[in-house]
Amino acid sequence: MKFILAPDKYKGSLTGREFCETVAQGIYKVFPKSEILNMPLADGGDGTIDVVADYLKASKVSVKVKDPLFREITTQYLLSEDGQTAFIEMSEASGYKLLQKSEMDCMHTTTLGTGEVILDALERGVQIILLGIGGSATNDGGMGMAKALGYQFMDAHGNELKPIGKNLGQVKEIQQHNVHSKLSKAKIQVACDVSNPFYGENGAAKIYGVQKGASDEDIEFLDRGLKNFSEILKASFDIDVQNIPGSGAAGGVGGGAVVFLNAELVSGVDLIMQLANFDEALQGADWVITGEGQLDSQTFSGKTISGVIRSAKKRKVPVAAFCGSVDVNMEEMQEMGLDYAVSILNQIGNLDDAKASTVANLKLASYNFANLVKLSKGQLK
Numbered sequence: 001m002k003f004i005l006a007p008d009k010y011k012g013s014l015t016g017r018e019f020c021e022t023v024a025q026g027i028y029k030v031f032p033k034s035e036i037l038n039m040p041l042a043d044g045g046d047g048t049i050d051v052v053a054d055y056l057k058a059s060k061v062s063v064k065v066k067d068p069l070f071r072e073i074t075t076q077y078l079l080s081e082d083g084q085t086a087f088i089e090m091s092e093a094s095g096y097k098l099l100q101k102s103e104m105d106c107m108h109t110t111t112l113g114t115g116e117v118i119l120d121a122l123e124r125g126v127q128i129i130l131l132g133i134g135g136s137a138t139n140d141g142g143m144g145m146a147k148a149l150g151y152q153f154m155d156a157h158g159n160e161l162k163p164i165g166k167n168l169g170q171v172k173e174i175q176q177h178n179v180h181s182k183l184s185k186a187k188i189q190v191a192c193d194v195s196n197p198f199y200g201e202n203g204a205a206k207i208y209g210v211q212k213g214a215s216d217e218d219i220e221f222l223d224r225g226l227k228n229f230s231e232i233l234k235a236s237f238d239i240d241v242q243n244i245p246g247s248g249a250a251g252g253v254g255g256g257a258v259v260f261l262n263a264e265l266v267s268g269v270d271l272i273m274q275l276a277n278f279d280e281a282l283q284g285a286d287w288v289i290t291g292e293g294q295l296d297s298q299t300f301s302g303k304t305i306s307g308v309i310r311s312a313k314k315r316k317v318p319v320a321a322f323c324g325s326v327d328v329n330m331e332e333m334q335e336m337g338l339d340y341a342v343s344i345l346n347q348i349g350n351l352d353d354a355k356a357s358t359v360a361n362l363k364l365a366s367y368n369f370a371n372l373v374k375l376s377k378g379q380l381k
């Protein structure tokens with residue numbers, strides 16, 4: 001039997017690698033001679049850098065940048081051994097994980113730090129940049145990121161604007177004469193964790209503003225700001241970001257990256273699967289086992305599990321998901337293309353209890369699943 005273990009993390013309780021080690025123990029008990037490949041994955045958001053570090057021959061580079069509230073921090077990105085490729089995770093410089101809950105306020109946060117990391121990579125002569133976006137604390141349309149690379153955002157009076165979400169509505173002109181000369185020479189791919197548009201009902205502010213501390217009023221204001229910004233982008237660069245799926249990822253950094261970095265937007269999980277040579281690993285596999293903290297309808301808007309299912313189905317390999325909680329019914333599960341899904345929770349308790357028992361529960365779920373597989377093989381004989 002050949003099993004591919006391809007999970008995302010269980011946020012706050014288990015890394016993808018720990019998931020693999022735990023599930024392998026459960027399977028080996030039933031199939032001691034099976035081949036098990038550990039392939040932790042991610043979607044471009046928070047935690048992607050550690051997963052990519054497994055696949056890219058690279059080392060971490062430290063750089064001093066501004067956090068979402070303009071405070072100096074030291075952050076890290078990955079530089080490949082040959083110095084040609086950088087992997088940058090936006091949330092390491094502009095993510096909500098850098099702020100206290102009480103500090104979350106995407107009217108005033110910036111992506112300047114992400115741009116400073118890109119600048120550092122360009123100055124080292126990097127030719128290819130892979131930028132993972134998501135898990136951001138920002139809604140500035142990529143204005144801060146662009147500012148770090150030399151773009152300037154002017155208001156109606158010709159004054160330069162601070163690159164924060166609150167100012168998106170005031171942008172009247174974008175100056176480009178100071179843009180870094182190496183920017184146009186690098187090939188930049190952006191791994192998006194979601195496929196939302198720039199503004200509107202499904203846009204960056206309306207869908208993700210609340211988790212970044214925006215009030216109802218702020219959300220309306222930010223949404224109008226993004227709309228204004230998209231009109232200025234259209235007039236200045238002839239690019240309509242609203243029509244690009246993923247432009248609303250990370251508070252509009254998706255759209256900003258297309259315009260300011262000439263970047264290609266790709267699905268985060270597809271990019272990571274490519275780095276991991278996932279399709280090749282699928283050859284001859286009997287099962288793919290994936291998982292994440294919560295399986296729900298949002299899982300299928302570009303998250304890791306959806307990418308795993310897409311690839312496995314092409315090769316007709318069945319997919320099982322072991323998740324902390326499963327909030328979909330049997331029909332939805334089948335529609336998603338899952339052949340088996342289970343919540344590893346086996347008793348009622350609070351979240352802390354559940355997290356403390358994750359390893360034991362996951363091991364048991366894997367063992368039970370492996371027994372089912374064995375049984376079904378016997379019945380088919």
Ligand SMILES: O=C(O)[C@H](O)CO
Nearest residue numbers: 134135136249250251
């Ligand atoms: O950062 C964000 O806004 C979310 O992760 C969606 O991209």
